[in-house]
Amino acid sequence: MTGPAPIRVVLADDERMVRTALRAILSAEPDLEVVGEAATGAEAVAVVREQRPDVVLMDVRMPEVDGIRATEQILAGLAGPPRIVVVTTFENDSYVYDALRVGAAGFLLKRAEPDALVGAVRLVARSDTLLFPAAVRALAAEHARAGRTPPAWVGRLTGRESEVLRHMAGGLTNAEIARRMGVGAATVKTHVASVLAKTDARDRTQAVIAAYEAGFLRGT
Amino acid sequence: MTGPAPIRVVLADDERMVRTALRAILSAEPDLEVVGEAATGAEAVAVVREQRPDVVLMDVRMPEVDGIRATEQILAGLAGPPRIVVVTTFENDSYVYDALRVGAAGFLLKRAEPDALVGAVRLVARSDTLLFPAAVRALAAEHARAGRTPPAWVGRLTGRESEVLRHMAGGLTNAEIARRMGVGAATVKTHVASVLAKTDARDRTQAVIAAYEAGFLRGT
DNA sequence: ATCCGCCTCCGCCGTGCGGGGGAGTGCCGG
DNA sequence: CCGGCACTCCCCCGCACGGCGGAGGCGGAT
Structure with a gap:
């Protein structure tokens, strides 16, 4: 039942106390090894290159090279890169987006329960699953807002009118x-x-605004 | 050490075989109870209202009321709503966004390992952690593209010019x-x-377009 | 003390733009 | 068969817009 090969973990955090705490939590689990x-x-990149761990717990805020950049470098430079879980203190940290962008496997809060932490490490090590806190909901909500119900006028535009509106939104003059x-x-x-009548705009500028707001230019 | 109260789970899937499989996987764990x-x-909503589970595994594609809508109804109508993990077959499913929007706690692929599945259930039951597969990366990448390096002109605009551009993008005339x-x-x-000079636009319409493209209106 | 950037205003002029009409062609469906 | 719709094109008119050049005040930087 027990896998003989433990999950190898590297910790990257500028505060010694945090590293100690993480190490204590993870070492209590027999299938995890720091x-x-x-x-x-920079140190994180070097250690990972040397140790080839399965999972990296990476703090975002670190001197010289931050966790995001380090993550980027690790994932770019290695053949069989580890899963990297970005760790941060605050929930509304804009780093979530950066973490996702550079290909981090997960995102965790420091205030998370120890159980959640070890669970997260096991999960990212074994599967292609990403871990994200509530902050992602904000991202999704924003996305949902951007892709909300298109106004009624979109459907009323004829083929030619849509074409014209698209060109207007491209900044072209009538000629x-x-x-x-x-x-x-x-x-x-x-x-x-x-188009102006249907979009309830009084000039081409307002029409273009309406087009943008409606997400009319999706599919470019 | 072992919590005496098991995690109560409800399964929602139109295929009996899938439900059976999930039940088999989860029942093998002593701390999980289907x-x-x-x-x-519709059935899912009723069952949840009756059983008050901790976690719901919800398939997206179901007859009559799909998983997204069911999730929405469950989270809207209950006092202490359960964590809902949306389950799907395909990775590039656009349902991820919908799942996030309606407040699902997680998103899992059916092809996930059984270990990942039970791990996910435990994780969402115990913490405010979201589970997401690689599809979220696409979302993040898109977001990154949208929030990419702002053009140089943004920084060159004076306070008044920025104000004016904002009003232009609001569809106002000069007067x-x-x-x-x-x-x-x-x-x-x-x-x-x-503004026209700095944005390299020849008319206000192009300037407004530039403002939108640059994400100049963030913070509204 | 000097310069420079920003903000504030003034004219003149050409024109692209939008509003208001009308009109002819095809195509589809009642 | 005829009405309705989409697409095409025409006229005239008023005006907001944008290009051009000029000017003064005010504050910070050198």
């Missing part, structure tokens, strides 16, 4: 749109007028 | 901006001209 520690980002669409300038004016 | 099953979203800022129309024209 194989290295680092106090700076340029006419040239690109192979029609007369007067025709474009008609379409623009229709 | 207290109910549901084959539709309206002048009124709102308590200055003369000529002054606004000057600022607009500066």
Whole structure:
């Protein structure tokens, strides 16, 4: 039942006390083994390169090279890179996005229960699962807001009108749109007028704003 | 050491075989207890209301009421709602965003290892941790793209110019901006001209586009 | 003391833009 | 068969817009 090969973990945090605490928590588990520690980002990269751990617990705030950059370097430079769990103190830390961007496997709060910590380490070591706290909900909520119900006018636009609106949002003048669409300038004016009416805009600027707000330009 | 109260789990999936498999996996763990099953979203809501579980494993695709809507209803209607882990088959499922939006505590793939599954259940039951597969990386990457390096001109704008650009992006005419800022129309024209020059735009529409593209309106 | 950036304003001028009409063509569906 | 819709194009008009040049005050930096 017990895997003979323990999960090898490296700790990266500038505060010695935090490292000690983490080590104490993880060492209590028979299937976890702390194989290295680092106090700076640069050190973390070196230790990981040397120890080849399965999981890295990486603090975001560290002198010289921060945890994000260190994560980036580790994942970029190694063949079989470890799973990196970014650790931070505050929930509304904007680092979550950075952590995700650079390919961190997870994101944990320092205030998390020890149980959650060891559980997280086991999880990222064994599967392609990411761990994220409530902050991610904010991200998702924002995304949901951006992709919310498109206004009714989007569906009412005819093919030509949509095309014209797209060109308007590209910053083209009526004459340029006419040239690109192979029609007369007067025709474009008609379409623009229709777009303005349907978007309830009084000028092309407001129409373009409406297009952006509605996420009308998705699919570029 | 062992908590006497097991984690109560409800399974919601339209395929009987999946439910059986999940039940088998979870029942093998002494600290987990499957207290109910549901084959539709509506059923899931009813079962949860009755059983008050700690965790719900919710399939996204279900007849009548899908898992997302069911999650929404459960979290909206109950006082002490359970943690809901949304389960799906495919990784690039757009449901991740929906799951996050409606407040699901986690997101798991059916192809995940049994170990990961039980680990996930324990984790969401005990802590405020979210579980997400690689699909979230795409979300983050998109967010990173949207929040990429702001163009140089953003920093070059003076206070007044920024204010004017913000109003332009609000769809106001020069006269309206002048009124709102308590200055003369000529002054606004000057600022607009500066903005156009710095944003390399030839008209206000292009300037507004630049503002949107640069994420200049963040903080609204 | 000097310079420079920012903010404030003033004119003039050309034009792209938007509002208001009208009008002809095809196509689809009742 | 005819009405409705989308697409095409035309006219005129008023004006907000943007380009140009100029000017004065005010504060911080050198």
